[in-house]
Structures are given as structure tokens and as C-alpha cells.
Amino acid sequence: MKYCSDCGARLSYRIPKNDDSPRFICDRCGVIHYKNPNMxxxxxxxxxxxxxxxxxxxxxxxxxxTLPAGFLENG
Ligand SMILES: [Zn+2]
Structure with missing residues (x-):
């Protein structure tokens, strides 16, 4: 994943604040592009x-x- 699907800017790959895994992040619009299974x-x-x-x-x-729930992570 190289470019933001929301604004077209180049993405960086780093750990967002309050997270523990690296993600593709748009430095222009701030969208975090998660690559998790949809389950x-x-x-x-x-x-x-x-x-x-x-x-x-x-x-x-x-x-x-909240009710106990969550996404699965790749890997
Ligand atoms: Zn963007």
C-alpha cells in the first residue's frame, strides 16, 4: 500500500499513537489504513x-x- 485511497497522498508505515502495531498512515489527511480481516x-x-x-x-x-468484542489482527 503506497498511496492514500482517500486523498492520494503517499503513506508512511509506522505505529500510530495508542496502538501497538505499525499501520499505513496518511500524513496529509490522517486516515489509518488498517489491513485486518473483516471478521x-x-x-x-x-x-x-x-x-x-x-x-x-x-x-x-x-x-x-462496552460489550467484549474486537477485530482480529493479521498474523
Ligand atoms: Zn489521505
Whole structure:
């Protein structure tokens, strides 16, 4: 991946802020071009008639409550 599909600028390959893996990033428009599989998995864990939630530890929506879910990473 060499160019941004949103604005056409050349991409850099580096680790974005608050991430742990290198990504293709557009230095002009700021879009991060993720190359992950499209599969997303989520669950609704129930314990003693209550639904258990997770508190997000990363952006976006840091500190907000959510259902446990996420993307898979390549590799
Ligand atoms: Zn761009």
C-alpha cells in the first residue's frame, strides 16, 4: 500500500499513537489504513442474571463501557 485511497497522498508505515502495531498512515489527511480481516467477534456474557461489560482501555471511547468484542489482527 503506497498511496492514500482517500486523498492520494503517499503513506508512511509506522505505529500510530495508542496502538501497538505499525499501520499505513496518511500524513496529509490522517486516515489509518488498517489491513485486518473483516471478521469482528462480540459476545454478551451473562452471570447470575446480569450482563457483564468491559471498560475500554484504548481509544476510541477510552473509559466507556462496552460489550467484549474486537477485530482480529493479521498474523
Ligand atoms: Zn489521505
Amino acid at each position: 469482528v467477534v462480540g459476545s454478551i456474557p451473562i452471570w447470575q442474571e446480569d450482563i457483564l461489560l468491559c471498560r475500554r482501555a484504548i481509544e476510541p471511547r477510552y473509559g466507556k463501557w
